[in-house]
Amino acid sequence: MADPKPPLSGIVDDPSKIPAPQLGPPSTGNLVTDSFRSAFNIGQVPCARNSLLAGIASGVGIGFIRGMSAHPVVAGSWGVFTWAIVSATSFHLCTKKLEDQQKLTRIAIEKLPKQLRLKEDEKDPSST
Structure with a gap:
């Protein structure tokens, strides 16, 4: 016999049992292996x-502007530094935004069943 499928109502009884989204390839516990896997699966x-x-766009722009008045090695250093800072900051802000969205979603899921129960109690006159 086939296992019965859970109802597709969208209501979750225990939001803590919802798995976290996968943030890249699965971890092996080895830093070098995980770094290479992440680099090859950057998408x-x-x-x-x-x-x-x-x-990259910021680094090229700053490197080009700095290259007009400085030695190419200095301009390259400015470009690489700008690339690193802008990439790291942008990644951090985007990841923080995703985490905040996930937190708000979990809060909404936790509150939704309570709101539905309150509405059902209001509609049922026999419960009073």
Whole structure:
């Protein structure tokens, strides 16, 4: 016999049992292996692509502007530094935004069943 499927009502009894979203390839516990997996699967890491592109654009722009008045090595250093700072900051802000959205979603899921129960109690005159 097939296992019965849970109802598709959308109401979750225990929000703590909802698994966290996967933030890239699964971890092996080895830092080097995980770093290489993340580098080769950069498209699976949330916010990584946009953060790196913003950093690259900023680094090229600052490097070019700085290169007009300084030695190319100095301009390159400014470009790399700008790329690193903008990429890291952009990644952090995007990840923080995702975490805040997930937190608000969990709060909404926790409050939803209570609101539904209150509405059902108001509609049922026999409960009073």
